[in-house]
Amino acid sequence: MSRISDLQKNLFGGTASNARQFGMIATLVAIVLLFQIWTGGLTLTSGNLIAVVSQYSYILILAIGMLMVIVAGHIDLSVGSVAAFTGIVVAKTMQEHSLPWPLGILLGLLVGAAIGAWQGFWVAYVGVPAFIVTLAGMLLFRGGNQYIGNADTVPVPTGFRDIGAGFLPEVGPDTGYNNLTLLLGLLACAGVVWREWRARQTRRVMHADAAPLWVTGIRLAVMVGIIVFTTLRFAGGRVGTSFPISGIILIALVLAYSYYTRNTIGGRHIYAVGGNSRAAELSGVKLRRVNFLVMMNMSVLAALAGMIFVARSAASGPQDGLSWELDAIAAVFIGGAAVSGGLGTISGSIVGGLVMALLNNGLQLEGVGSDMVQIIKGLVLLLAVAFDVYSKSQGRFSIIGTLMRPFRQNETSTPVDPPNPASDQDKAPVAG
Amino acid sequence: MSSAPVLLEMRSITKTFPGVTALADVNLVVKEGEIHAICGENGAGKSTLMKVLSGVHPHGSYTGEIVYRGDTVRFHDIRASEQAGIVIIHQELALVPGMSITENIFLGNEPRKRGSIDWKAAQHRALELMEQVGLKEDPDTLVKDIGVGKQQLVEIAKAFAKDVKLLILDEPTAALNETDSQHLLDLLRGFRDRGITSIMISHKLNEIEAVADTITILRDGRTIESLDVEADGVNEDRIVRGMVGRELDSRFPDHTPDIGEVFFEVRDWTVRHPASDERLVCKGSTFTVRRGEIVGFAGLMGAGRTELAMSLFGRSYGTFLSGRVFKDGKEIHLKTVSEAIRQGLAYVSEDRKSIGLNLLDDIKTSMVAAKLSKISRHQVIDPVREHRIAEEYRQSLRIKTPGVDEEVVKLSGGNQQKVVLAKWMFTDPDLLILDEPTRGIDVGAKYEIYGIIQRLVGEGKGVIVISSELPELIGLCDRIYTVFEGAITGEVTRRDANPELLMKQMTSMKKTPSP
Numbered sequence: 001m002s003r004i005s006d007l008q009k010n011l012f013g014g015t016a017s018n019a020r021q022f023g024m025i026a027t028l029v030a031i032v033l034l035f036q037i038w039t040g041g042l043t044l045t046s047g048n049l050i051a052v053v054s055q056y057s058y059i060l061i062l063a064i065g066m067l068m069v070i071v072a073g074h075i076d077l078s079v080g081s082v083a084a085f086t087g088i089v090v091a092k093t094m095q096e097h098s099l100p101w102p103l104g105i106l107l108g109l110l111v112g113a114a115i116g117a118w119q120g121f122w123v124a125y126v127g128v129p130a131f132i133v134t135l136a137g138m139l140l141f142r143g144g145n146q147y148i149g150n151a152d153t154v155p156v157p158t159g160f161r162d163i164g165a166g167f168l169p170e171v172g173p174d175t176g177y178n179n180l181t182l183l184l185g186l187l188a189c190a191g192v193v194w195r196e197w198r199a200r201q202t203r204r205v206m207h208a209d210a211a212p213l214w215v216t217g218i219r220l221a222v223m224v225g226i227i228v229f230t231t232l233r234f235a236g237g238r239v240g241t242s243f244p245i246s247g248i249i250l251i252a253l254v255l256a257y258s259y260y261t262r263n264t265i266g267g268r269h270i271y272a273v274g275g276n277s278r279a280a281e282l283s284g285v286k287l288r289r290v291n292f293l294v295m296m297n298m299s300v301l302a303a304l305a306g307m308i309f310v311a312r313s314a315a316s317g318p319q320d321g322l323s324w325e326l327d328a329i330a331a332v333f334i335g336g337a338a339v340s341g342g343l344g345t346i347s348g349s350i351v352g353g354l355v356m357a358l359l360n361n362g363l364q365l366e367g368v369g370s371d372m373v374q375i376i377k378g379l380v381l382l383l384a385v386a387f388d389v390y391s392k393s394q395g396r397f398s399i400i401g402t403l404m405r406p407f408r409q410n411e412t413s414t415p416v417d418p419p420n421p422a423s424d425q426d427k428a429p430v431a432g
Numbered sequence: 433m434s435s436a437p438v439l440l441e442m443r444s445i446t447k448t449f450p451g452v453t454a455l456a457d458v459n460l461v462v463k464e465g466e467i468h469a470i471c472g473e474n475g476a477g478k479s480t481l482m483k484v485l486s487g488v489h490p491h492g493s494y495t496g497e498i499v500y501r502g503d504t505v506r507f508h509d510i511r512a513s514e515q516a517g518i519v520i521i522h523q524e525l526a527l528v529p530g531m532s533i534t535e536n537i538f539l540g541n542e543p544r545k546r547g548s549i550d551w552k553a554a555q556h557r558a559l560e561l562m563e564q565v566g567l568k569e570d571p572d573t574l575v576k577d578i579g580v581g582k583q584q585l586v587e588i589a590k591a592f593a594k595d596v597k598l599l600i601l602d603e604p605t606a607a608l609n610e611t612d613s614q615h616l617l618d619l620l621r622g623f624r625d626r627g628i629t630s631i632m633i634s635h636k637l638n639e640i641e642a643v644a645d646t647i648t649i650l651r652d653g654r655t656i657e658s659l660d661v662e663a664d665g666v667n668e669d670r671i672v673r674g675m676v677g678r679e680l681d682s683r684f685p686d687h688t689p690d691i692g693e694v695f696f697e698v699r700d701w702t703v704r705h706p707a708s709d710e711r712l713v714c715k716g717s718t719f720t721v722r723r724g725e726i727v728g729f730a731g732l733m734g735a736g737r738t739e740l741a742m743s744l745f746g747r748s749y750g751t752f753l754s755g756r757v758f759k760d761g762k763e764i765h766l767k768t769v770s771e772a773i774r775q776g777l778a779y780v781s782e783d784r785k786s787i788g789l790n791l792l793d794d795i796k797t798s799m800v801a802a803k804l805s806k807i808s809r810h811q812v813i814d815p816v817r818e819h820r821i822a823e824e825y826r827q828s829l830r831i832k833t834p835g836v837d838e839e840v841v842k843l844s845g846g847n848q849q850k851v852v853l854a855k856w857m858f859t860d861p862d863l864l865i866l867d868e869p870t871r872g873i874d875v876g877a878k879y880e881i882y883g884i885i886q887r888l889v890g891e892g893k894g895v896i897v898i899s900s901e902l903p904e905l906i907g908l909c910d911r912i913y914t915v916f917e918g919a920i921t922g923e924v925t926r927r928d929a930n931p932e933l934l935m936k937q938m939t940s941m942k943k944t945p946s947p
Contacts (some may be wrong), residue, residue, distance in 0.1 A: 264808075264813060265804045265812075268797070271793075275791070275793060276786075276790040276791065278786070279787050279790050280790065281769060282748060282788075283802040283855075284769045284802055286768075338792075343792055
């Protein structure tokens with residue numbers, strides 16, 4: 001038993017949050033495998049993986065912003081409408097004033113920032129709950145979209161479509177693969193190795209016992225293996241397709257925002273505000289500014305997601321972004337964020353978003369109707385959060401621990417277990 | 433007393449949590465009609481024992497036996513123990529603020545007539561119960577509109593509505609002022625005369641000495657001893673010895689004050705209540721703090737000490753009307769908390785759980801939270817420095833925890849308080865305002881906190897201590913201001929300080945010149 005827990009501790013870092021992440025990744029892998037078998041191998045084909053990324057990157061981009069909103073203790077219901085509004089404004093301006101597409105993108109981001117400032121103002125400075133402000137925004141900007149676009153679709157120029165439908169170009173020698181995608185995969189591998197090495201260095205400086213080298217080795221091998229596999233899939237698709245541009249935008253955002261939330265003062269302030277706003281205020285955190293920026297940031301990301309969606313579908317329409325907010329919020333909660341704020345990670349939300357995207361995709365591949373898709377998504381959200389709540393009430397989360405519980409003799413935390421006077425006290429509590 | 437029959441016996445109760453033994457072979461014998469006090473430091477297992485008794489930790493999750501009124505009982509939840517007449521009143525009151533006194537008294541226990549609530553009967557019975565606990569209020573008053581002391585009485589009335597045989601009170605007077613505490617203790621004596629048995633958990637040893645018939649002392653999850661107050665001639669020192677396992681020579685560490693110049697001065701500080709236009713919470717308060725000096729603020733609850741401190745600390749309370757603050761002879765402005773921190777002020781709140789700490793955080797994150805810039809470069813936090821600094825504080829303040837990655841919520845009250853102190857020491861303050869720094873903390877940890885305060889003034893900082901415990905102020909402070917209804921009513925030096933003088937100034941507007 002203790003050997004298993006040691007191994008678990010070493011492989012997954014041993015802390016509660018790492019173990020939770022592991023649990024979510026395990027869920028994701030399970031879903032992938034399930035659909036892979038169910039669809040007879042369709043899920044992991046090049047074409048499908050590429051389609052998943054370009055089709056659902058908007059959920060993930062929204063999930064990044066939504067995570068920060070939810071961690072700060074708010075909610076944003078308006079993201080779908082904001083995305084649609086931005087899309088129509090950008091499409092219309094480019095069409096009627098023949099605005100060059102790079103300026104169109106800039107305009108879209110500015111529109112997002114302005115909307116965000118509007119909503120942030122009401123939330124942070126007037127004190128209206130974000131639920132209400134963004135419920136109002138949901139109506140406001142959905143109506144705005146239809147007002148500006150006359151409830152009609154507006155096409156966008158070719159250059160603009162690249163951010164949603166473009167791929168990494170073919171360059172260099174003919175390797176049978178897309179070279180830039182291969183390079184990207186190589187960079188990812190290098191990044192993973194570097195990060196692992198840095199983590200070991202840090203632990204050494206802190207005089208914490210680092211995991212044995214072979215454990216690090218296994219972990220790296222698994223991660224590099226996954227990266228190599230996906231890289232080859234993306235690089236080996238139909239000629240002309242490769243890793244989507246929207247995927248690159250997504251990766252850049254994920255890296256930047258993970259770093260921001262984990263390693264900077266601003267990021268930590270968001271968690272402080274969500275964890276205990278009064279304590280944060282009395283520690284010198286500028287509460288209003290944090291709330292304002294978080295709401296504003298969300299709208300900017302929603303604007304970006306909206307533009308990517310418009311670019312992919314080549315036109316902006318009145319039905320764009322319908323019920324996106326629900327996908328994004330579900331992704332964040334499946335990813336382990338707390339409903340009451342203060343807890344959650346970008347990487348968790350991304351995994352949650354991927355779960356949602358793969359569910360959508362897999363059910364679609366199987367030709368399941370949208371009625372069943374909604375029912376299944378609803379149940380997945382409920383079960384994921386219920387499982388989280390349950391595991392929290394049982395102490396720390398532990399997949400292996402959960403699986404091993406029936407065999408364990410020294411467990412006393414659960415009331416259902418018979419008391420066992422022979423429980424050995426000298427053994428450290430099972431980590432993670 | 434010894435002839436009375438045994439009401440409750442808990443035999444060799446052992447309760448373990450993963451990795452921790454909370455109770456090891458604990459025995460408790462409570463006789464009918466007595467007031468039984470349970471003493472022990474924080475983490476000694478008092479609350480766990482009461483949770484075992486009341487069924488919060490259900491039968492089966494512990495080993496040992498509970499014999500109640502002659503029968504072995506197995507409570508599977510709180511409802512089962514309440515049906516047997518065991519009612520526990522927690523430190524955090526379980527009342528619904530927006531409901532009336534009557535509604536609260538019968539919450540979950542509503543008198544029914546033909547399927548709907550019989551409000552007439554409830555009203556009638558509520559008046560009876562309120563009479564019994566000495567609560568004079570309109571039963572339709574909302575609970576949020578009455579003071580903590582009266583809320584406590586509503587809780588007790590609620591217990592009586594359930595036909596209580598054994599009343600358990602967890603820190604009943606922690607949040608009460610002297611008058612309300614006294615009233616509550618008298619009430620307990622009255623219950624005893626009527627044959628109701630009470631178990632009382634308290635850190636206030638003087639109260640225990642005053643009302644308890646029997647005292648059981650727990651330490652580290654074990655029963656140390658059971659004392660008969662009259663027969664054994666128990667006094668406070670005797671209890672302390674049992675709790676800490678050694679004789680405390682003194683409640684305060686030795687300290688030779690080294691007091692310098694006045695460096696902090698507040699003049700005519702006037703602040704209005706946030707909700708009411710007429711009410712002033714600070715009325716022209718003027719005071720000074722010298723380097724190396726511990727200055728006390730004495731006053732009854734609601735006198736405006738916390739309001740004064742918080743309004744100084746970046747205007748965190750009320751509406752600022754007038755007043756000036758000088759530091760080292762220069763006027764400073766403290767309009768926001770970050771300005772106050774930059775100017776070298778630190779405020780350690782009286783309520784560490786709801787406004788002092790983010791309970792989701794781990795220890796190291798909490799410690800650096802008030803000055804992240806100190807461990808950052810270009811806004812990026814250096815995790816290695818964060819860890820190292822937290823480790824330093826853990827060792828120098830002797831915080832009992834396996835590591836600084838632990839969540840603060842797992843620490844005992846005393847250790848949490850040390851984390852909060854570390855958080856504010858980390859901001860390199862010149863003036864620390866400590867609001868009730870030892871509330872809810874056991875004797876051993878108090879001693880250590882006093883030591884930390886003395887070390888801080890030893891470094892030339894000024895410390896303001898706000899406390900409701902006069903012995904603490906008298907033992908610790910070099911100078912004490914008394915506050916009454918928002919105004920400073922007196923100033924007493926260590927030499928002249930005594931409880932009578934302070935109490936007189938704390939309860940009257942008349943300024944008594946210190947002799």
